[in-house]
Amino acid sequence: MSKTAILPRKDLFHLPDGLIYLDGNSLGPLPRSASERVAKTVSSEWGDHLITGWNVDGWMEQPSRIGNRIAKLVGASDATVVLGDTLSIKVYQALSSALSMKPDRKVILSDTGNFPTDLYMAQGLVSQLSDGHELKLCEPENVLEAIDENVAVVMLTHVDYRTGRMHDMETITRAAHRAGAVMIWDLAHSAGAVPVNLEAVGCEFAVGCTYKYLNGGPGAPAFIYIRKDLADDVRPALCGWLGHDSPFAFEQSYRPAKAIERMRVGTPPVLQMAALDAALDAWDGVSMDDIRAASVELCELFINEAGRRCPQLQLASPRKSELRGSQVSFAFEEGYAVIQALVARKVIGDFRAPDLMRFGFTPLYIDREDVLKACDILEEIMRDKIWDEEKYKKKQAVT
């Protein structure tokens, strides 16, 4: 099947007229089917079925059923992924369980490219355990050397949220295992963005969010994966009733549910689950390899065109596509102002301190024409220094 036959699927999404949305790496746009699905969940499920919705509308199964849909996108089998809570909570669950697998080791290894919440959750856990654990950070390029036999857990985010720099999951996981450490991958910027094959990688845990490339909506639930052979032995830290083997027996003692189900905690957010479930329809019949090919094509086009036309911008992402996720970042001292000027012209990217302009490329709804148009506008802003706020205001006043 040719790429153009399946991509883009722009008509599946609501995109405001004239907007070029290069921020799907932060919050994916609204899939048209999600509006309808959420409305149905509110009116006919909650409204008409009330408490029976837990059974007749399958609310109780959402976390596992939708988990299976996510599993397909990250190279995992059925019944190894479950949805719920936020990514921060899922990081905590993975980390606490992983530490309990290595009681004689005290080091959590991560890198300075990790998203802060992963580091904060680790710091909170270390401080709570107060038994000598420590979080050690290295530079992203030094991860392999930093893995030694003191390390209990290596916890990394696959794709850097700032630059799109991408770790080699297989090599690092192999090194972690050689050193006897447990491996946790955060797929926040990978799921739906780049091909991931968790079962081939062999990591023990993976976590991710669904509101970026998976378009699940603001505050969509997170997911957690446990390698199949381990799941029945993993000790959960957050022992919620829906992770109990028999929640409606209302027993007084916790007994973990089978396998990945034990990673469920409290009541699932039914409305958010409905939006996500509808959003995942856009992935039916799409292969991650096709997505990746299209993503690389769009990123390359943007790097080449923006780089050539705007020499003031410095590429902050790896130049080689195999080292980069599905976003491109440029460093520029006045980056914040440039992003504002772009937004005013309906090109949506975002800014990360101190000087990074981020652009996400999402082939389901972004095509070459969008990229070229964004480059035209970026070129105009840079050429005319419209990013200079004073000039920008004056220009606006006379237009």
Next chain:
Amino acid sequence: MSKTAILPRKDLFHLPDGLIYLDGNSLGPLPRSASERVAKTVSSEWGDHLITGWNVDGWMEQPSRIGNRIAKLVGASDATVVLGDTLSIKVYQALSSALSMKPDRKVILSDTGNFPTDLYMAQGLVSQLSDGHELKLCEPENVLEAIDENVAVVMLTHVDYRTGRMHDMETITRAAHRAGAVMIWDLAHSAGAVPVNLEAVGCEFAVGCTYKYLNGGPGAPAFIYIRKDLADDVRPALCGWLGHDSPFAFEQSYRPAKAIERMRVGTPPVLQMAALDAALDAWDGVSMDDIRAASVELCELFINEAGRRCPQLQLASPRKSELRGSQVSFAFEEGYAVIQALVARKVIGDFRAPDLMRFGFTPLYIDREDVLKACDILEEIMRDKIWDEEKYKKKQAVT
């Protein structure tokens, strides 16, 4: 203002035709305004505003702004309550923070009437800390005697989910404090059900859910309260980036946000927050004392009428209204079948093993007429033994 002038507010809710919904203690019905609000949040906020919704639509402030609305209903000040996650997670946060306030004590005291997830979360935490902590359970009527100087934290649910038995918050909190323990109240069956004055009670922590009496919808976010004078010193266990003092600085070290804000963890569930926010409109101008008076009236009516007409049923709730929340439970051996027969006749209650039939009374949308009609139907079922499944099936076949 007379009670009838403000209660019930039935027309604010979508209630299916002919249905008598006595299960608002499990899942509140759909407030009409929530349908519209969620649709707007999906289409115009997420759909049209995309990533800018975090600012222009106030998504980022939802947890605190809606927290202030909940605070008013539980006797707390502004900026002492924040929304997010599930009740299980909020229990864990409160418990972990509370334990860190009493490093020399090892006992978490709870009772056998607590909802299982509270106990499970405590068990998970104890097992994770593995430093001699233990969860001790007593019978609900023996809590006062069980509080001693070994107790670090007393953690109780105010109103028993099975029977509606209600603890005396002030007396128990005073006893906990006298013994030097920290007090956590779970208000799952209290918020929106009975008057609670957290600041008068003086407990350190409170948590609760919003999908029962507050009608926030299936999977609505939970809330946590910290006593004002403590909040800036509380050590959070779940250190998420939105509980950081400056989340968008993306620092590598966690610094807790001011006061209650540190209890935020990850990205808030925006669609669920919108539904809850709309649902809370039904409480504008309603005093919890009026709700309580109406609730007691409805519960008394049900106890008297159902008790008189169905002598086989044994009251499982306290007979005295001051010892009871806003639900009534009857024990009956064939309770499960009776509930099924009621549901088939559009009277919705629910069943809790081994033999409890639960009925919630929610004066915002339930009135005397509903209660009397429910009693008529219950009487018929009990008199004709329609609860006997075989008879029930035969009856259906000839009707």
